[in-house]
Amino acid sequence: MTEKKPKIILTIIGRLGKAGCHRGHRIGDTFDFDNDRGKLCPMAMHVAFPYIDILRYGGTPPRAKDGKIKFCCPDCDTANVFEITLKEDLL
Template identity: 60%
Template sequence: MDFLARRPKIILHLIEQKGKHGCHHGHKVGDKFDYDTERGQLCPMAAHVAFPYVEILRYGGEVPLSQDYEQMVFCCPDVDVINVFQIEVILLV
């Protein structure tokens, strides 16, 4: 139980849209989502892609930094939209 209280907070930031069409779920650049408390507001396709990254980071693993963004990022799988999300890890004490 104590371990769960100390696991890091994960915030997802929408930092870019590369597709030619707007997000079908209504997300816009600048949107932020607390993965634990606001995951239900996140597009299900983006949440599905975020899940393995979040779990790896939450339990002490590492994911490679993007060579283009020099930070931890992933994108949604919708080719018309291509939302790019940055992953922020906030360590709790």
């Protein structure tokens, strides 16, 4: 039996700071958590993982004031702002 899991998409929706991303990420870049792990900056993935883990096990992570699931990478010179979206697909 195949287990249903949400497909998790991470999209860069903004940037806090004026410096460019050291990994070369830009606003609008999108990453599929299951298929693009090596493409996403490890620092951003480190921050994203608790949100993803909560979602994969049916929990509700903290949400921004607009109700969306968002987080920032930890780079103090360029904090990329990510949004997490779910797609209910079979993996």
